[in-house]
Amino acid sequence: MKRLLLLTALIILAMFSLADARVKVKGRGNNMTFDPDSVSPSVRPSLDLLSRKCVKCHSMEWTVIAIQTGRAPITGQPFDKQAVKAYGIKMLRKPNTDMSKQEIREIVILLNHLIDENRK
Ligand code: HEC
Known part of the structure; x- marks a missing residue:
């Protein structure tokens, strides 16, 4: 019984330390x-924008996975700052994104910030 408790505690600790390495x-x-x-x-404020505008066509999960793993989940491309910028431009060109150039710019800055936070 004691062993089981210890094991559970270890697993929980391992999970926390893994989660800590990534942006929450x-x-x-x-x-x-x-x-x-x-x-x-x-x-x-940009995070608020992201949570409202970037869930129109797909859930936030794709963005979260891309930031946390450094890889875009759909195309499998690396999701670095270069890719963020390219994706922003792609978004601007997509019809019905309902986002202005300024909003895209804010979100690109935010995503770059998240990439940095995730590496800490
Ligand atoms: C107009 C609909 C639409 C909106 C709005 C939208 N997306 Fe997407 N998103 C897509 C589609 C469609 C894909 C599938 C791959 C592609 O077309 O790039 C995608 C794919 C992605 C991917 C995975 C890219 C890859 O290469 O695997 C990420 C990350 C992402 N979106 C983030 C965002 C963020 C951040 C926003 C807000 C700025 C956003 N999306 C808003 C339609 C949208």
Whole structure:
């Protein structure tokens, strides 16, 4: 019994240390988003923008996976700062994104910030 407890504690500890290495998220499925506490206050308004605008066609999960793993989940391309910029431009060109150039710019800055946070 004691052993089992120890094992459970170890597994939980391992999970926490793994989670710590990555930028934190809140919620699950369609409600998933980056934890506002894990980004600097200056980009929090952009996080709000991201949570509203980037879930129109797909859930936040793709963005979270891309940031946390450094790989875009659909195309399998590396998701670095270069890719963020390219994706931003791609978004601008997509019809019905309902986003202005300024909003895309803000989100690109935020995603770059998240990439940095994730590497810490
Ligand atoms: C107009 C619909 C639409 C909106 C709005 C949208 N996306 Fe996407 N997104 C897509 C589609 C479609 C794909 C599938 C691959 C592609 O076309 O790039 C995708 C793919 C992705 C991927 C995976 C890219 C890859 O190469 O695997 C990420 C990350 C992503 N979107 C993030 C975002 C972010 C961040 C926003 C907000 C700025 C956003 N999306 C808003 C339609 C949208």
